[in-house]
Amino acid sequence: MLLFLLVSTLSGALVAGLALPLAGLAGVTTQTVHNTVQFLPQDLAIPASQQKTVIQAADGSLIATLYKENRTEVSLKAINPIMLKAIVAIEDDRFYEHGAIDAKGTLRALLRNQTAGGVSQGGSSITQQYVKLSLVAKAKTPEERAAATADTYERKIAELRYAIAVEQKVSKDEILHRYLNLAFFGGRSYGVEAAARHYFGVPASKLTLPQAALLAGLVKNPVGYDPTDAPKKAKDRRDTVLMRMRDLGIITAKQSAAAMKTPVIDPRKIQVVPNGCANSKYPFYCDYVVAKLKENPVFGRSKEDRENYIQTAGLTIRTSLDPKMQAAAQSSIDKHSKPTDQAVAAITVVEPNTGLVKxxxxxxxxxxxxxxxxxxxxxxxxxxxxxxxxQNGSTMKAFTIAAAIQKGVPLNYRINSPQTLDLSGQDFKTCTGVTSAPDYTPKNSTKTVPDPSMIDAARASTNTYFLQLSQQVGLCPIATLAARMGMRDAQTEKPLLQVPSMTLGSAGLITPMMLSSAYATFAARGVFCNPQVVTAVASVRGKSIATPGRSCKPVMTPQVADGVNYVLHEVMEPGGTGSKLKFGRSDLAGKTGTVNENKAVWFAGYSSKYAAASVVADATPPATNLMNQTFNGRKLGHEVSGSGTAGPIWETAMRGILAGLPSSRFVQPDEKTIRGNVKDLPMVKGMTPEQATAALQALGFKVAVSDTLVDSDAVSGTVAYTSPRTEDGALPGALVTLWLSNGSKAPPPTPPVTPGIPTIPIPPPTKPTGPGRPTCPPWDPKFPKCNGR
Known part of the structure; x- marks a missing residue:
């Protein structure tokens, strides 16, 4: 038999020669073996080995490692030669002398297997082991994996046939190189590089003699000889390898004895490579990155294919996360809230002009x-x-401001805004028609002047002003602009609802990422960028893989954005709802937001460099009022608000983010933006409601008459003033409200003239001068020289 095997090996027909003895010894029919050989392809299609993928922050630091098999392939030169000698000594000491198989070892295995009545000893060469590992790696289904590891002679014959083909095309060194990169060494470590780093904290190039002997010994039984679980068995196996190396003359007896005296392992140097986002320092960010990767068709046709590719292709994924900014954001969250709170807090930071989620x-x-x-x-x-x-509350008013400025509304546009406003049944124009609310009487949560400008209303977050402004501008321009800035319902992915209360933030559910990205558009002077977390992907060989890059486009003119920045900048000036959050020398802008019944409170704000949106909310359905819920370890009361509850999270985070950066300024709005593009209103003061209505309708305006009488010097029952004011003008086709006088300030009737008594002329009033004289409203387009200026 030995002679037959040797002749068969030399003739290159070993498999055919093995057919007869294998069939006889194992009871396998000659026909079965013949078929196995006849239909077996000679070339083994070896797939690329699975390698771990790493996700990195913007500075290159590690966020997470993803893998099915923790493997990092290295070149043969990157493996210490002592490791090569150790694995050859214990697994196949005649590797460089024989062909695809070691005839002596195979014969010995056959005889022992026959005695045992089955396959009890492999006798496999390193080439055969490599083939087996490759077939296992190639298997995609449980059935294929079972076939690749089955204890049958048919499987053995297949391996031999493949081994012959491999040795005909691949050098011995390359086979050894591939084998060491493919083999499993226990401890979730595949390949010698991962194993060296796991057990010893060193690369494969730095392995010592006892370390190499330990790893070489693990290949036979990675679990049974695992030094972390069975140190004595591991030492015995390592020493067996060392003795074998000594017997073969690879090392001296002195070297062997010295190596045997070393500890098998130092527990302090064991490195466990965490797998998956759950083990990341930034698990939520990591999960979002992986989700975005799975959307990319370049990684596979289906999400399952993409997931498998991402976990096995050895990719290097660079992200936009800035560890310093992340630390500032998390530090702020930790300062102002606690994990044990009933309410939850969250914040996202985005870079304007890039969309990078920092x-x-x-x-x-x-x-x-x-x-x-x-x-x-x-x-x-x-x-x-x-x-x-x-729901995002009054942070939605920023989009109403933008749409109004876009339509030509001046920044000093005034609308009479009572504390409570009856809008029941009133029409609001949408993109498809009109909408209304049957019983809708909203009120203001803050006090403001009765006749605020857009700036006044933004500073005080005057609900009744912005409801009327949205009615005049129309809901369609607001919804369209918001959609272009990435705003949509975060539950359904559908467009925001065009409802009368849209400007108050009840049109859908919004995320901090959406809102920070949208507000970053204002900071970028009208350029919206889709949020981006993946900035680059490289293959295992360092080749760049195409991924969606920056996606930015202008959604409003720079001048409109400048106007919004001016208005929201005033929110953070003294008297504004965000004034307590102002810090530093850079221009800051922002907007508070409080959801109906205080179920969530927001603050969204920005400089020209970074934008952020923070929220505190009840995240336990059905959401309830935050009052009496715990936050930062105490119960919230009536003080819950966007500026006082969510605002400090934004402020502390932005302080840390902007620290050390040069101060920045917003571009001031131009004259056209300031003054707007409104149509003149006729002077209707003192007219009857019927006369005023006719005059306004003739110019294309809609008219409503308020039921509330106001103090005025006009005759009772006549028009006291309009909203918007005559001097401010109004948008073409806008609704103009007539406010009627109660006559309380009307001058007394002219006394009758008594014949013979001279009348004393009343001098006209003089214009006030000096510091106490009245001042004009800012940017008055109709009366540029009012008060004598």
Missing amino acids: AMAQSKPYGFKKNQTAYNYNVEKSYPGGFGGF
């Missing part, structure tokens, strides 16, 4: 235990773990 933090840590969550409160529901947002 930070994403929240109060509940990742996990499934008490006071942990798998929900990401910063992103949409369409992403794994995405919570799906909250």
